[in-house]
Amino acid sequence: MTATPPDHPRSKGGSARGRQVSARRVRDLISASIRDGYIAPDAPLAEEDLMELFDTSRGSVRAALTQLSETGFVERRRRVGTRVTHLGVVIPLTDILTDSEHVYLETLEQRVVPNFPLVRERLRIQDPTVRLIETRFVCDDETLGLRTAYFSTRYDSHPDFLSGPASMASVLHDFFGATPGEVLVSIGSDAADVHTARVLGISENAPLISREMTYYDVDGEPIQTVFDRFRGDRVRLETVASAM
Structure with missing residues (x-):
């Protein structure tokens, strides 16, 4: 040849x-x-x-x-x-201004768990325990993603505040009483474990988009850190950034 x-x-x-x-x-x-x-x-x-x-x-x-x-x-x-057959769903990279007409959060579980070094560092708290709330992202009755959030127990609002249109601007304001500031974002990939596969209605080891975020208020104080898993065949994460 x-x-x-x-x-x-x-x-x-x-x-x-x-x-x-x-x-x-x-x-x-x-x-x-x-x-x-x-x-x-x-x-x-x-x-x-x-x-x-x-x-x-x-x-x-x-x-x-x-x-x-x-x-x-x-x-x-x-x-x-x-x-x-399916165009997928666009979710803003940081969730601050999500399309609230189509994407909703539903609370699945909430509890108080022992604190651990990662959360202590990210949230700058030394409390012996933290709150854990697990929610799912839903669009047109289809579960698109799963979120696990950790934050201080001093935020004792009812988890129903985290259900409804998926806009972190309203969650930070209504649930945490904070004005949104910066968001630290990390994107990767993952494979669905048994629990995640069951919640998302997919097969075990199916490809997922993983996202970790820590939200800060306008004064630079960390509010919560979250771990998201999205269906790789249904979700796209988008943002607009300046090259300046």
């Missing part, structure tokens, strides 16, 4: 005609185009149309649609075609 010259387009992931040949890239373009309205979400996804739209091969389109079907984004049916 003749080696591809270093300056040939294929050596940079393209083709001799500059076409999209990566199924991963085509998959990204299809899903983003649907979410942003460039492709109608209720329109059939014809291979020929996608090939023309993204100037790509039939093989790349088919591979991309197969990948999207494996995540539940589209459904492929023989002699029927391919259609979008």
Whole structure:
């Protein structure tokens, strides 16, 4: 086989005609185009149309649609075609201004537990115990995520304050009596354990988006630290940041 010259387009992931040949890239373009309205979400996804739209091969389109079907984004049916089945839910990265019309929090469990070094450091408290409240994120009767929150026992409001529209601005104000300040965020990935899988209605070891956050008030005092797990096939985390 003749080696591809270093300056040939294929050596940079393209083709001799500059076409999209990566199924991963085509998959990204299809899903983003649907979410942003460039492709109608209720329109059939014809291979020929996608090939023309993204100037790509039939093989790349088919591979991309197969990948999207494996995540539940589209459904492929023989002699029927391919259609979008689930657009997913966008959740702001820090939850401060979540779409309260669609995403809700429901309290599952609350208790007082022994304090431990991680929470002592994050919340700057030496109390022997802390409050733990576990809630789930719900949209259209589907559970999208699970949150475990730790905070000082001096906040003794009823956990019903944490149920309802998922806006941390209102939670910090109504439950903690605080004005929102900075949020320290860490994003990663995880696999569902037995408990999380049962709550989210997914299989054990299914891929999850993990998020850890510590919320501060406007004076820089830590309020609570949380551990979130979201369904990787249903949730996207978004934010707007300045490059300045």
